[in-house]
Every structure is written in structure tokens, then in C-alpha cells.
Amino acid sequence: MKNKIPYYAVIFTSTQTDDIEGYSEMAEKMETLARQQEGFIGIESARNTVGITVSYWKSLEAIKNWKANTEHLLAQQKGREQWYNWYNVKICKVEREYEYEKNI
Template identity: 35%
Template sequence: MTRNRITPVEAYEPPYYAAVFTTVRTQGPSGYGETDARMEELVKDIPGYLGMDHTQTPGGLGIAVGYFRDADALTEWRTNAEHEHRVAQKRGQAQWYESCTPHVAKVERSHGFVRARDPRSPTAG
């Protein structure tokens, strides 16, 4: 059996920016998955984009954190030249979210570790 390994975004050398979005989803969000996948595809093309972590609880609470090298990269994403991000935001307000709260922070300290894995483990690799 193959398992997907969960890998968070690595710790980068500060300073950089984190855009944290906490959301509560509505029931039956039609088209959400496709739009979410498209937004992840678009943000990867932004110079200075570092990665994204996200999670969703069964009850509908979502947390997504996008990491950006500088404020210009974050601004580029927020104002996305293709305007698809703006369209997605409006659709989210109208259909997909009961609430959405964005937080933007400058990261001043960052560190991390990865536990060494036993290469003999059946889940290694």
C-alpha cells in the first residue's frame, strides 16, 4: 500500500510573508474543488511564491497559509493579472463561505525539522 506523505512548506530564511485565510464553508459548495485547483495552479506562477499549507476539518473550518518572499509577490497574487483570483473571491463570498478572514503577517523567525525515517519501515519512501 502506498501512502501519500504529508509535507508542510519548509522554513525559509526570513523575512517573508504569510497570508493566512480562515474560512467556514457552506454546505454543498458546487464548483469549489475545480476553482481551488485553478487558484493553486495560478499562484505557482507568481514570482516570489514559496508554497501553501492548508487543512479542512469535517465541520467546515478551513485554514490556508500562503507563503510569499516579499510584499510585492503577495500584492501580485491579491491583484492577479488574470483577475481569476478576484472572480474566485467574489464567488466564495456568494456561494462557498459562511465566513472568511484573511490575516497577513511578516515572518521574522522560522525554523523546522524533519524526523529521520527508518528505511526499513514499510511506509518509508
């Protein structure tokens, strides 16, 4: 994911309740909406016992604007009311990155 350094990562870690009706649809909708936001770079996600979603942004201002997006605010509220037992958000500045890919 080679991006212009530095950029920012929002790390969202969570555990879910047993009532996840509508969660997948909302997660898909939020990813589509995030991709349309100014400053969005990309997203990676994994879910098992603990879910981790990392979204990448060009600036802190872009993150602030995404957090304040009306549809995103509604999704956050629904998450607190229905889908999450716990979550944690970390905002990090990425100053270096590297990757490995096996040539098959």
C-alpha cells in the same frame, strides 16, 4: 520549508456553506495560478470544520499583485457569493522558523 528570512505568510481561515459545488476545482486552479505568480514561495492547507490555507510570499508587493489578479478576483467573488459563510485573512511577516522531522 527553509526560505530566506524574512518572508510573508497569508493565512486564510474560513467556514464553508453547504453549497460547495465547484469549490475543489477552483481551489486547485487558484493554487496552480498562485504558483505561477512572481514572489510565490509555497502553500499549506487543511480543511475540516474550519479551513486554513497558508500561502507564502517573498514580499508584500507580491501579495498585493496576487490579490489583484483577475482570475483570483473572480474566485474571491464566487467564494463570497457561494462557498463561504465566513473568512478571515491575516498577513504576517515571518522572521524566524524551525522544524522537526522524526527520522524513521
